[in-house]
Structure formats: C-alpha cells, structure tokens
Amino acid sequence: MLEKLLREDRVILDMKAKTKEEALKELLQPLHLDPEKEEIVYDALLKRESIGSTGIGKGIAIPHSRSLVLDQVALVVGRSKQGVDFDALDKKPVYLFFLLLAPPQDPGTLYLITLGKIAHVARKLSRRKDFMDIEDPKEFVEYIRKLLEEE
Numbered sequence: 001m002l003e004k005l006l007r008e009d010r011v012i013l014d015m016k017a018k019t020k021e022e023a024l025k026e027l028l029q030p031l032h033l034d035p036e037k038e039e040i041v042y043d044a045l046l047k048r049e050s051i052g053s054t055g056i057g058k059g060i061a062i063p064h065s066r067s068l069v070l071d072q073v074a075l076v077v078g079r080s081k082q083g084v085d086f087d088a089l090d091k092k093p094v095y096l097f098f099l100l101l102a103p104p105q106d107p108g109t110l111y112l113i114t115l116g117k118i119a120h121v122a123r124k125l126s127r128r129k130d131f132m133d134i135e136d137p138k139e140f141v142e143y144i145r146k147l148l149e150e151e
Contacts, residue, residue: 001110002117003145005075011137015080015097020049023084024063027076027099037069041101055088058126062118064100066111073102073110075118077144081132095132096125121147 010030017023024045028038044065048054055061076099083093098118102111124147125131134140 001114002075002121003148005073005114006077006141006144007075008137008141010074010076011140012076012078013135013137013140015078015084017080017084018082020084020086021046023061023078023080023086023094023097024049024099027063027078027097030076031074031101033069040069041065041067045099049087053087053089055086055094056119056122057088057090057092058122059083059088059092059095060098060122060126061086061088061094061096062098062100062115062122064102064111064115066102066104066106068104070101070103073100073106073114075100075114077140079132079140096122098122117148124150 015026017026024042028042044067045063048065054063078097080095083095086094088094100114131143134143
C-alpha cells in the first residue's frame with residue numbers, strides 16, 4: 001500500500017518550515033489543493049495535533065487526518081535538514097515527516113494499513129541517518145521502498 005502512495009512529486013527534501021504550523025502548510029503544497037480545500041485540510045490537521053502531537057520521537061512525525069475534501073488517500077514525505085520543533089513526544093526536533101490524508105470513507109482501510117506501514121518504516125529510519133544525505137526525490141522514494149521490502 002505505502003509503496004503505491006510514495007511519489008517523487010510528493011517528496012520535499014528541503015523543507016523550510018521552522019514551526020509545526022509552517023511544516024503542516026508546507027507538506028500540503030505538493031497536493032495542489034485549491035486554497036479553500038487546503039485550509040479545511042490544514043484545520044483538520046491542527047485539530048488532530050491539538051489532541052496530541054503526531055511527532056512520535058526520534059526525529060519523525062506522522063501528521064494524519066481524514067477530510068471530506070479528499071477523494072483518495074494521499075501521502076507526502078518531507079525532510080527538514082535543520083529540524084522543526086513539532087512538540088514531539090521526546091521533545092526533540094523532527095527531521096522527517098510522513099503526512100497521510102484520507103477521505104472519511106475508506107472501504108479498503110487503506111488509511112489504517114498505511115499508517116501501520118509508516119510506523120514500521122519509521123522505526124527502521126529512526127536507527128539510521130543516511131536518508132539525510134539523499135538529494136534526489138526518486139532516490140529517496142527508492143530508499144524507502146527498499147526499507148519496506150526488508151523484513
């Protein structure tokens with residue numbers, strides 16, 4: 001599932017954001033939503049973050065939400081070289097983001113399955129730092145796909 005959602009045009013390797021709010025806005029850019037829909041999704045993400053940070057620790061965050069403005073599951077991967085204060089559970093900066101969005105109706109439970117896969121890959125990524133050196137989105141996608149194949 002995750003393999004199919006990983007797309008070069010939805011990988012940001014040089015995020016500029018310095019705050020949680022800026023990071024969420026920047027992660028929405030590759031989806032090219034119209035401004036009204038983008039605002040609705042952004043508000044849904046903020047609401048989700050108010051429940052508890054999706055910064056899971058070890059430099060990784062998995063912001064996620066469901067929204068009526070979406071008609072399919074979407075994933076954006078972002079990397080910040082300087083790190084973002086994202087209120088992570090371990091209070092450390094976040095360097096890698098997996099933004100996962102889905103419509104409320106998700107017949108194949110793709111959203112939950114993908115969330116699980118992201119958590120799995122995040123555990124592997126938290127033990128390595130070589131992904132910080134990749135400068136090409138295509139190479140980055142291949143790197144993540146290889147990690148998914150390893151079991």
